[in-house]
Amino acid sequence: MSAPAISAHNLDLTFQTGDGPVHALRDVSLDIPDGEFVSFIGPSGCGKTTFLRCVAALETPTGGTLTVSGMSPDAARRARKYGYVFQAAGLYPWRTIGKNVTLPLEIMGIPRAERAHRRDEVLALVELDKFANKYPWQLSGGMQQRASIARALAFDAPILLMDEPFGALDEIVRDRLNEELLALWARTSKTTLFVTHSIPEAVYLSTKIVVMSPRPGRITDVIDSPLPRHRPLDIRDTPEFLAIAHRVREGLRDGMQAA
Numbered sequence: 001m002s003a004p005a006i007s008a009h010n011l012d013l014t015f016q017t018g019d020g021p022v023h024a025l026r027d028v029s030l031d032i033p034d035g036e037f038v039s040f041i042g043p044s045g046c047g048k049t050t051f052l053r054c055v056a057a058l059e060t061p062t063g064g065t066l067t068v069s070g071m072s073p074d075a076a077r078r079a080r081k082y083g084y085v086f087q088a089a090g091l092y093p094w095r096t097i098g099k100n101v102t103l104p105l106e107i108m109g110i111p112r113a114e115r116a117h118r119r120d121e122v123l124a125l126v127e128l129d130k131f132a133n134k135y136p137w138q139l140s141g142g143m144q145q146r147a148s149i150a151r152a153l154a155f156d157a158p159i160l161l162m163d164e165p166f167g168a169l170d171e172i173v174r175d176r177l178n179e180e181l182l183a184l185w186a187r188t189s190k191t192t193l194f195v196t197h198s199i200p201e202a203v204y205l206s207t208k209i210v211v212m213s214p215r216p217g218r219i220t221d222v223i224d225s226p227l228p229r230h231r232p233l234d235i236r237d238t239p240e241f242l243a244i245a246h247r248v249r250e251g252l253r254d255g256m257q258a259a
């Protein structure tokens with residue numbers, strides 16, 4: 001069997017700050033097999049972003065072990081094992097959508113023809129193929145987030161890290177992007193780590209839901225979703241869906257009480 005996409009054991013992270021130590025993650029152990037869609041949900045400040053940043057080698061844990069595709073996070077970063085989608089789309093306003101998407105490929109030194117090919121492919125995946133020559137300000141917020149997903153997909157990394165990518169969008173746009181993201185995940189089968197504050201979003205998207213407690217962030221529950229992989233939006237009204245949402249809510253409440 002190949003190594004899990006992500007494997008964390010007793011992960012700890014304490015930030016040293018001017019006001020004293022901030023214990024952001026405590027004893028986080030989690031294995032994520034290849035191809036799963038895993039949501040992280042928990043109160044603000046519980047370390048969700050910090051965990052993603054550890055996976056991306058942007059933070060160094062102060063204890064425990066973490067492997068990404070069977071290697072150290074730093075080696076995984078150098079091997080370009082992940083794409084990262086941030087809370088804000090973070091597109092460069094002076095570059096077209098197409099040129100935003102190809103920027104990481106330019107930095108990697110990928111030849112022009114190959115860049116153009118990958119740009120067309122990923123823009124088609126997020127249904128923005130007609131917008132390659134537009135500038136970010138000419139697109140809606142939801143389209144900008146899709147462009148930022150395309151940029152993260154451009155170098156075809158096996159892991160996609162998404163930090164609350166739809167948090168700033170209204171519910172209707174968010175619903176549509178949730179549906180599109182599931183379809184995209186089904187087509188690409190990338191291992192996805194997705195941070196959210198929304199219980200319905202976590203339950204709708206995920207094969208596994210990781211519930212975290214307030215700081216220091218611990219895992220209070222890991223729920224393997226019994227829902228089928230194909231999920232129309234109205235699955236959210238089914239008793240199965242509501243039962244998982246209830247369990248997430250309980251997990252969040254238990255974490256708050258224990259804190």
Ligand SMILES: Nc1ncnc2c1ncn2[C@@H]1O[C@H](COP(=O)(O)OP(=O)(O)OP(=O)(O)O)[C@@H](O)[C@H]1O
Pocket residue numbers: 015016017022023024042043044045046047048049050051215
């Ligand atoms: N570089 C840093 N230096 C000091 N403290 C930090 C640093 N980065 C994060 N923290 C602290 O660590 C804790 C966890 O932060 P993190 O951003 O991971 O939480 P989060 O669960 O993603 O929150 P939110 O849902 O609000 O985005 C917070 O208390 C935060 O203030």
